[in-house]
Every structure is written in structure tokens, then in C-alpha cells.
Amino acid sequence: xxxxxxxxxxxxxxxxxxxxxxxxxxxxxxxxxxxxxxxxxxxxxxxxxxxxxxxxxxxxxxxxxxxxxxxxxxxxxxxxxxxxxxxxxxxxxxxxxxxxxxxxxxxxxxxxxxxxxxxxxxxxxxxxxxxxxxxxxxxxxxxxxxxxxxxxxxxxxxxxxxxxxxxxxxxxxxxxxxxxxxxxxxxxxxxxxxxxxxxxxxxxxxxxxxxxxxxxxxxxxxxxxxxxxxxxxxxxxxxxxxxxxxxxxxxxxxxxxxxxxxxxxxxxxxxxxxxxxxxxxxxxxxxxx
Numbered sequence: 001x002x003x004x005x006x007x008x009x010x011x012x013x014x015x016x017x018x019x020x021x022x023x024x025x026x027x028x029x030x031x032x033x034x035x036x037x038x039x040x041x042x043x044x045x046x047x048x049x050x051x052x053x054x055x056x057x058x059x060x061x062x063x064x065x066x067x068x069x070x071x072x073x074x075x076x077x078x079x080x081x082x083x084x085x086x087x088x089x090x091x092x093x094x095x096x097x098x099x100x101x102x103x104x105x106x107x108x109x110x111x112x113x114x115x116x117x118x119x120x121x122x123x124x125x126x127x128x129x130x131x132x133x134x135x136x137x138x139x140x141x142x143x144x145x146x147x148x149x150x151x152x153x154x155x156x157x158x159x160x161x162x163x164x165x166x167x168x169x170x171x172x173x174x175x176x177x178x179x180x181x182x183x184x185x186x187x188x189x190x191x192x193x194x195x196x197x198x199x200x201x202x203x204x205x206x207x208x209x210x211x212x213x214x215x216x217x218x219x220x221x222x223x224x225x226x227x228x229x230x231x232x233x234x235x236x237x238x239x240x241x242x243x244x245x246x247x248x249x250x251x252x253x254x255x256x257x258x259x260x261x262x263x264x265x266x267x268x269x270x271x272x273x274x275x276x277x278x279x280x281x282x283x284x285x286x287x288x289x
């Protein structure tokens with residue numbers, strides 16, 4: 001299965017998720033996965049929903065992994081009608097106000113955590129893209145950051161804020177030892193190796209900052225990506241530009257930020273405001289103002 005995944009050049013994250021899903025499938029039945037059949041898949045899906053209480057997104061990931069295994073590794077047929085995918089609910093992403101983003105950044109636990117948060121918010125990049133940034137991806141001549149092989153194995157450029165450039169230069173001057181190729185190299189046993197930090201470190205940094213800032217919203221690295229897109233929309237950027245900056249293949253994915261933009265929401269009046277209604281009378285005993 002690993003060979004089939006590699007042949008299709010799927011991302012390391014997808015590869016890890018798919019292999020783990022098939023491993024759990026086999027462990028549940030205590031049998032090698034190639035000895036299991038479609039009826040086992042249906043039983044396992046019910047287990048994921050009823051017993052493990054997994055959400056639709058997680059169940060769909062397991063479904064995709066098993067489909068890949070049976071179709072591409074075992075070369076067996078896959079009956080779509082017999083293997084329904086759970087319908088995923090549409091939920092709007094959590095977005096912070098500009099003031100909350102300021103609090104989050106100011107509450108970063110260290111200067112390194114601060115520059116991670118600033119880079120995520122200033123560019124809208126994913127945390128996996130952040131950890132893979134190379135020094136020569138920062139193009140101060142064109143004022144862009146080059147993102148290599150982002151989601152979907154696609155390259156793209158995003159804007160390089162002058163303020164972020166100055167922050168990155170400050171980080172560079174204080175870094176010891178200086179990064180060689182990777183902008184944010186790993187620490188600890190990897191201190192002297194030019195390898196990226198673990199993306200989990202970025203996740204933990206955002207969580208710590210959110211806790212220190214006293215934010216009661218669910219905040220993770222992707223939240224800053226949502227903030228980037230929504231705040232751009234509110235300042236007048238068009239949806240197509242935001243799509244290109246985020247690297248979305250489908251404009252429908254980007255259009256959800258229209259639901260979150262205060263500018264777009266406040267620009268549309270409620271039909272109630274057009275009704276010629278008399279004011280609601282004050283309740284008895286309540287003095288008028």
C-alpha cells in the first residue's frame with residue numbers, strides 16, 4: 001500500500017493517515033486487512049460512528065483510506081452504493097477579531113512562537129507550509145513568499161508584508177545557530193541538522209498563546225488562516241485574489257468567508273428595516289424614556 005501511495009505522490013500527511021486507518025481496521029477484526037471483505041467495512045463504519053463517536057470528517061477519512069486499499073492495493077472492486085459516505089455538516093470556521101489576533105500574538109510564549117503566529121496571520125499559509133519554508137523562499141526583492149508544493153502539490157506566491165519582513169530579519173539576527181536552508185529548523189537532537197520543526201510545535205504554540213490571552217474560542221493554527229482570509233475580505237480584497245493566496249482549487253471553498261465578513265453582513269439590510277411599523281409600546285408600569 002505504501003508503494004501505491006508513493007507512486008501517486010500523495011502527501012506525507014495523507015500517507016500517514018491512510019496507513020494508520022487500514023492498520024486500525026485490521027486490528028479491530030484481528031485479521032490481516034487483505035482477508036477482510038466489504039461486509040467487514042460496513043460493520044467497521046458502524047463501529048466508528050456508534051462506538052468511537054467519530055465525526056463525519058474522520059469517518060470519511062477512514063472510508064477514503066479503505067477505498068484506496070481495496071481498489072489500488074488489492075485491485076478489488078468497490079461498490080459505491082454499498083459504501084455510503086456520511087454527509088458532512090457545513091460549519092463556518094471560527095474567526096478572531098483584529099483585537100483578538102493582537103492579544104494572541106502579544107501572548108506568544110517566546111519570540112520564536114511570536115514569529116510563527118505573525119507569519120501564519122500575515123500570509124494565510126498552513127502550518128505544514130510554514131515548517132517547510134526555506135530561507136530562499138523569502139523574496140524581499142519582489143516582496144513575496146514562495147510556498148513550495150503546498151496542499152495538492154502546488155506552488156504559489158503570497159504577499160510579504162514589510163512588517164513581517166522586518167520581524168523575520170529580527171528573528172534571523174537573534175537566531176543561534178543561524179538556520180542553513182530551512183527557515184525554522186528543528187531543535188533538540190536536530191539542532192545541528194537542517195530539518196524542519198515538527199508541525200505539532202506550531203499547533204502547541206498557538207494553543208498556549210490562546211490560553212494565555214484568555215480567548216474562549218477554539219483557536220489553532222488554521223484559525224489564523226481563516227482570520228487572514230476574512231480580514232482581507234473586510235478590507236476590500238476580491239474573492240478571486242483570496243482564492244489564489246490561499247491556494248484553493250475551488251472558489252466555493254473560498255466563498256465561505258463571505259459568510260464571515262462583517263463588511264458583507266452589514267452591507268445587507270434586514271427586510272425588517274423596510275417595514276413601516278409603529279414603535280413597540282412600553283409595558284405597563286414602565287416609565288417612558
